[in-house]
Amino acid sequence: MNRQYLFDHYPNVVVTSECFKLHDEIISQIDEGEILVRNHYLSLDPYMRGRMSKAKNYAAGQELNTVMQGGTVGEVVESKHADFKVGDTVICTGGWQLYYRTAPTMDSNHVRKIDVSRIPMSVYLGAAGMPGITAWYGLNKIIKPQSGETLVVSAASGAVGSVVGQLAKQKGCRVIGIAGGPEKCEYVVETLGFDDCIDYKAYPDAETLSHELRQLAPNGVDAYYENVGGYIMDAVLDNLNAFARVAICGLIAGYDGRAIPISNPRAILVARASITGFIISDHMDIWPQALAELAEAVAKGVLIFRESVSVGLESAPDAFIGLLQGHNFGKQLVKLI
Template identity: 55%
Template sequence: MTRINRRILLASRPEGAVTPASFKLEQAPLDALAEGQFRVRNLYLSIDPYMRGRMNDAKSYAAPLALGEVMIGETAGDVVESKHRDFAVGDKVTGMFGWQDYGTSDGAGVRKIDDTRVPMTAYLGVAGMPGATAWYGLNKIIAPRPGQTVVVSAASGAVGSVVGQLAKLAGCRAVGIAGGEQKCRYVVDELGFDACVDYKAGNLHQDLKNATPDGVDGCFENVGGEALDATLSRMNPFGRIAVCGMIAGYDGQPVPIKQPSIILTMRLLVQGFIVTEHLDLWPEALGTLAALVLEKKLRYRDSVVDGLEHAPEALIGLLQGKNFGKQLVKIA
């Protein structure tokens, strides 16, 4: 039986904000498997901020996605056909199969998962790449010590929510920055942060000052712009800043640092990082995160959009801050 594969391609490069016009949905029959290959039916697609950068034709840590290519993205699903000795029909896996119904692989970069104890969706979030991102930035760059204060922007998102919880487990005061009263309540009441500042309330600098009476020792930055400026103004000497993302500028908006001299006067360490450049540490990170999920020491929340055809609007919503927790698309 020939399988028909729906896939979403990058149709044009956005100028400014992403719109549906940047994408094209098409259908095509799948080729037969070659020896050493297997086929995955994608059940869930992860939607992440890095996708916006890959849509641009600009110098970055990774090559831009070519026009006409399937949109990049990690998926979780079932093996449905196999000519590979290490992957059998019925295996559950994650891999970078992109925005499509089916993925074909020789096994490179594909990870088997066990969804009998940890839900499949968690392997795209808290126990997957976003979780590993949080674990690496916090432990290897911020290196928190008990009693210190860690500030996290986009605190209700897939990465930020894990950073704050790990900081609390390390004995730190965790302070989030998020958009809206509902998200801030979630960050404090359900995730266990000590405080959360609503940047939409219009008093970010003073509210953050009130929430960090002893200053800030570590900053996990996902947003940039005003959030970063506010946190910089509260940094203690020899503070550490892990720069994970600058989502405030992903549509081309300028996000200058208003007081860069603070980096010098406070002798700050500012380190950007790409978690896929540290794959040697992923087994430790993912093992720790999965165990914490099983022990119910890590909480998480998924935002799920139903249908592959709605993936573009899921990405657009994510870039506008409309998601709550980890943004996923349920494909099958």
């Protein structure tokens, strides 16, 4: 039997557990060219919220009554495909379910074998996976940090933000994180090695947050890696230096559909700032290099990662709702086996 979560209802503003429906099905015999994967870990990611909506987006929305999409790592348990054998560990878009039956094709990147001899398989969904590669791209290809510059990153303890800050430190930047709560901020500084971290919850508006940032960065901010939006973005824009670069990676504060306007666009003009949004799936060409570098850094212990693991497929809806509310501490995963 396979157990899966279907997308059952569009959220009415916030995501609730009623948006998802459990469904059991019998797994039929696989055909020639197919494999059956037992999913071990499911990745929960903020982009899933955007897909649960009819609003304009960069990718097609999730259809009602279909298996919730998502990245997974797991083990091939049956194979009628020449390139995969039983026991191979793979990363794929296996979705919110226990088993994934698929027909990998040569021109498709959707099932890849992964080397788990040096790093755990779950890391291919985090620091050495899509979130890490997103951090790598935004930092190296958009921000292009120079040694001695000051960089700010929001959602700093999370899957993307934690990698951004560590890579920027390795490039000689002064790095200031922004995160929710003292525990996350302490981790960002003490464990990840950022220079400072601001608990935005202690500064509930742009003015007070901007003031605090100015205390920590009296010479201004040269680069901003944006994961959140809203008043946090306003506060950072207010502190930009001339010709600052801003990479818009995510705007999670507005993913439930609430408008998160930029309150003072004059700051962009005054700083002559470059603001670039990007989606990592548009840049598949850099994945091999980024993945190799990140996996090597994790294996050597020079790139630290943290995971929030909820156990059992049935825990996925609550874990996802928690992710959107900041309850995760590090990369949010669901352990399925």
